[in-house]
Amino acid sequence: MTDRLATLVDALTLEEQVSLLSGADFWSLPAIARLDIGKLRVTDGPNGARGSGSLIGGVTAAAFPVGIAIGATWDPDLAQEIGAAIAQEVKSKGAHVSLAPTVNIQRSVTNGRNFECYSEDPELTAALAVGYINGLQSQGVAATVKHFAGNESEIQRTTISSDVDERTLREVYLRPFEAAVKDAGTWAVMSSYNRLNGTYTAENRWLLTDVLRRDWGFDGVVMSDWFGSRSTAPTINAGLDLEMPGPTRDRGAALVAAVEAGEVTRDTVRTRALAILRLMDRTGALDDTTPFAERADDRPEHRALIRRAGAAGMVMLRNDGILPLADPARIAVIGPNAKVARIMGGGSAQLNPHYSITPWDALAARMGDNALNFAQGCDNHRWQPLIGQPVTVDYFANETLDGAPVHTEVQDGTTAFLMEHVGGGHCDPRHFSLRATTQFTPDSDGTWRFGLHVAGLARLTVDGQPLLNAWEDWTPGRTFFEEGNDEVTADIALTAGQPVEVVMEFRTRASDNLHISGWRFGAARLLGADDIAQAVAAAAQADVALVFVGRSGEWDTEGWDLEDIALPGAQDALVAAVTAANPRTIVVLQTGGPVEMPWLDATAAVLQAWYPGQEAGNAIADVLFGDAEPGGRLAQTFPRVMADNPTGRADPAAYPGVNGHVRYDEGVFTGHRHYDRAGTQPLFPLGWGLSYTTFALSDMRVTPDASGAQVSITVTNTGDRAGSTVPLVFVGDGNAPVERPLRELKGFAKVHLAAGERREVAFNLPPRAFAWFDAGQGAWCVTGGRYTVEAGFDAGSLPLTAMVDIAAQTLPR
Incomplete structure (x- = not known):
């Protein structure tokens, strides 16, 4: 198909090539009918496939366990099963690309997307990501590994600079992405919102070209996170293929003009367009002429x-x-x-x-x-529970609720997330107003608390009496992806069974970073x-x-x-x-x-x-x-x-950040490595988990070979029922000229055993298992000498220990 794609990209005009480099709408790229090029469609993941609907409502979909739950399985084979099943979900939503998996490292215990990520450990995260991606792509659905890179906090995430030294990046935060490219061959990568060492990742040439393409050999598509592209020539020259969502803000005519002005070469545009065509070919979108449709495919399996x-x-x-x-x-x-x-x-x-x-x-x-x-x-x-009654919503094609509504609809529940097709398509998504009306009947006497938060401006009345004001008194907060205010609340005495009319009036306001609007209000009796x-x-x-x-x-x-x-x-x-x-x-x-x-x-x-x-x-x-x-x-x-976690006792500059920068001062000492270094006993260590049976480890052997070392361990189910366990293998290096963790996780296996069963489990420790990244040399270095190999069921109890001699060597990037 390479010749076909080359011929096809050269048959495109400059304007057509450029059209492929930004979305046509929120979830798709434009088709090019002249050359029978289909429409590539994407859908959000990673614990399912939502489809093209809003974040609220829409066509139903299967909801799979979240990332941290998959991480806790320690089972790449199960992750692959889940990926393959989600690929079927993606197809049921008429899409070709899943915006998943999320492989950022759990740097802190407070990250808002901690649940979406697999682990604090780069090797476990990498192995699960490879399994998930292999499952997705085995069904012809592209994975989009995200968020590349340094998105380990949601605080000021669209603007903050994650300041991380190269060694830490290579050993910790880039490791899952590297595995996604080298081991799973991911077809797409999503750049993060944040800056990395001062430069937005969407225009960071070192990240997108030097590391991703040159060092790792990536040949897929790099797309921006939604509204995460902020420039024209800098992003495309750095290696960002696709600006999302559409319609374009920074490309289109602006990119054509940049080519004509010599700021971007035609060859660069051709290279980016060819990457898009390659992705379309891999997913079948290139020749997909099926009419777009989404279905709720509720499968028993x-x-x-x-x-x-x-x-x-x-x-x-x-x-x-x-x-x-x-x-x-x-x-x-x-x-x-x-x-x-x-x-x-x-x-x-x-x-x-x-x-x-x-x-x-x-x-x-x-x-x-x-x-x-x-x-x-x-x-x-966190917010007052939604009022689960029908809500009549009148939309106005202005910001002042003037005149007759241009559209009226009835929705379930008192929340909405508005991105496109607002008011039945009759309103400009950035300039409109609405009035939402519902009835609320309390089920008990007492004091009830009402709450309201919006990405926009709003006020709320109960039986005609003003109660909540997020209009004149609106201040920015941390809702609706940092585009909304923190919830405003007020208490009111209500009588059981006596309905009240609740009316919210809403208007748009200029967004700060993401072009979205939304509203939510609710009520609850105080307990x-x-x-x-x-x-x-x-x-x-x-x-x-x-x-x-x-x-x-x-x-x-x-x-x-x-x-x-x-x-x-x-x-x-x-x-x-x-x-x-x-x-x-x-x-x-x-x-x-x-x-x-x-x-x-x-x-x-x-x-x-x-x-x-x-x-x-x-x-x-x-x-x-x-x-x-x-x-x-x-x-x-x-x-x-909380203070014991890797960012808990840090200077504010290290978390949550100061003056637009957050420094990763702990370096490679993340997760269990931090607790070892600090000498702090955690409540529960990495790998902890009890079973309905019991297990024992014995007979560890470590044998060096030309490719590193081989480890074998006997695992025995010593209980009276079948079960599973996860033996862990750690490596410690006391030879390096730089400070290294006391031990680093380098091997694990999910083992299922019948009652009384014994099994020998083998672990391969390649040279990278012993290496550290030397930023000065730009290479992975194995320091010659003796290494400690430890094994156990969790990082806090490692009963098996051995030493192994490993020769010095330098490894490629």
């Missing part, structure tokens, strides 16, 4: 895979023997996450699931409602001590108390970082009160990362369930009752307190 993968990623942090449950007669089901399906994080990764099941519904299906007693206890919402007392009473009368706590996609979301890692609201107090009332208390956590656990020692068991996709309740019940093994092991270290 996808449901089964999601359920199995959800359990495979769950980590049993603590168990005094109470799990698996043996069908207790009375269960108290407590907590704000019990009757809500927490299936995914927030931001561009969210989608409209085919369906979802809550823990309560899964438990009720198994045991019957009569065996369960529910008490919420407290809430954990207090009486509600915790009800939970305590339920727990005291039960054989077992199941407490479902954690966060949600409101907290774990693109566009902001957490302020701390304590459970939101009164959840810590709820857990402490319930455990005091019933020592047989099992805590089920659903978060996108570590949390502090001041109540840990009082619990009978703790299960970290993450956001496991649409089968959340079923997968949790499977693990609680022993139908499935808690197959997960932590892919990120849990500190005892």
Whole structure:
């Protein structure tokens, strides 16, 4: 096909070549009918395929476990299965390219997209990324590995400069991208919003050309994150092939003019257009003349895979023997996450699931409602819950709500994310206003809190009385990808069963970086001590108390970082009160990362369930009752307190950043390497996770060879039921002329064993496993001498140790 593509690109006029280098709309490139070139379409990932709809609503899709849950499986083969299944989802949405996977490193415990990433460790992240990409691309769907590079925080993410030395970049933050290119042959890469060492990544020639193409041999497409391209000649000359989304802001006529002015060569444009055609050819988009259509393809095999993968990623942090449950007669089901399906994080990764099941519904299906007693206890919402009533929305083609509406529609729920086709296509997406009207009927007497936040300007009334103002008083905050204000709230006394009319008026405002508008308002009764007392009473009368706590996609979301890692609201107090009332208390956590656990020692068991996709309740019940093994092991270290994590005690310049710069002062000492260096005992180390059986490691042998070293370890299931475990192999270097971590993870294996089974597991440690990056030489260096090889089930307990002599050598980039 190379000759065909070369002929085709040369048949294009300059203007046609340029047209392929920016989107036609939010999700597609323009077709070129003259030469029968089809339309390339993309869709958001990575835990599904949302399609071309808004972030809210749209055609339903399968919701798979989030990245940190896949990371906790330590299973590249399972990641490949998931990638292949998501490729089928991408096709059901009429798309050719998935904007996935997310392979940024979990540098801190507060990153808003921590849930979307696999791990704190570059080698684990790399292996899972390769599996996921291979699965996607085996079905003819392009992966778009993201966000390249240095996007490890959501604070000022569209403008901040991540200042990282080259050694740290090569050894930690670029490592998964390198594997995606060299080992998986990814067909696309997405540049990040941020600057890297002062230069926006979308126009960073060192990153996009020197490293990605010259050093690694990448031959695919580099696209911008949405609205992440800010210039014409600098981006295309640096190596950015595709500006997204469309319609173009920086290319089109501006790029043609830049060519004519000599700022960009015609050959550069041809090279970029050829890359687009190559991607279209690889995905079948080049000859795809199928009319665009999206469908909800709810496959039983996808449901089964999601359920199995959800359990495979769950980590049993603590168990005094109470799990698996043996069908207790009375269960108290407590907590704000019990009757809500927490299936995914927030931001561009969210989608409209085919369906979802809550823990309560899964438990009720198994045991019957009569065996369960529910008490919420407290809430954990970041924003007031949506009013789930029909909302009439009148749109105006001006910013002053003047005249007759140009479009009226009825929507479900009190939120909207507006990007294109606003007001039925009758409004300019950047200049319009609207009035949203609904009725709200409280289900109990009391004080109710209303909340409102918008990417735009808005005000809200209840029964005609002004209540919330984000119009004259609007100030920027951390909602709607940092384009919105922080929620404004006000309290009002309401009477059960007595409806009130709620009206919100909205108008657009000039965006700061991303051209989006959105609004959200809701209401909730204030909970207090009486509600915790009800939970305590339920727990005291039960054989077992199941407490479902954690966060949600409101907290774990693109566009902001957490302020701390304590459970939101009164959840810590709820857990402490319930455990005091019933020592047989099992805590089920659903978060996108570590949390502090001041109540840990009082619990009978703790299960970290993450956001496991649409089968959340079923997968949790499977693990609680022993139908499935808690197959997960932590892919990120849990500190005892937030201050212990790699960025917790740093100078503000190192996190969250000062004056538009964030310095990665810890260098290569990320994750478990940081805790080793600091001598700090974490709450749970990397790799931690209990099973329903027990395992032992023995007989480690390390043999040097011309390609590094070979390691073999015997793994034995010493328990009475089948299960899985993950032996880890670490390498320590005391010879290098630079400071290196005490140990670095260099090998792991997911091992499934029957009761009593023994197996010898082999690990290959290539020369790179012993190397460090010498920025002065621009090469990987293995310092000759003795290396320590350690093995165990987690980074905090490594019972097997051996020494191996490795010869000095210099490796290519």
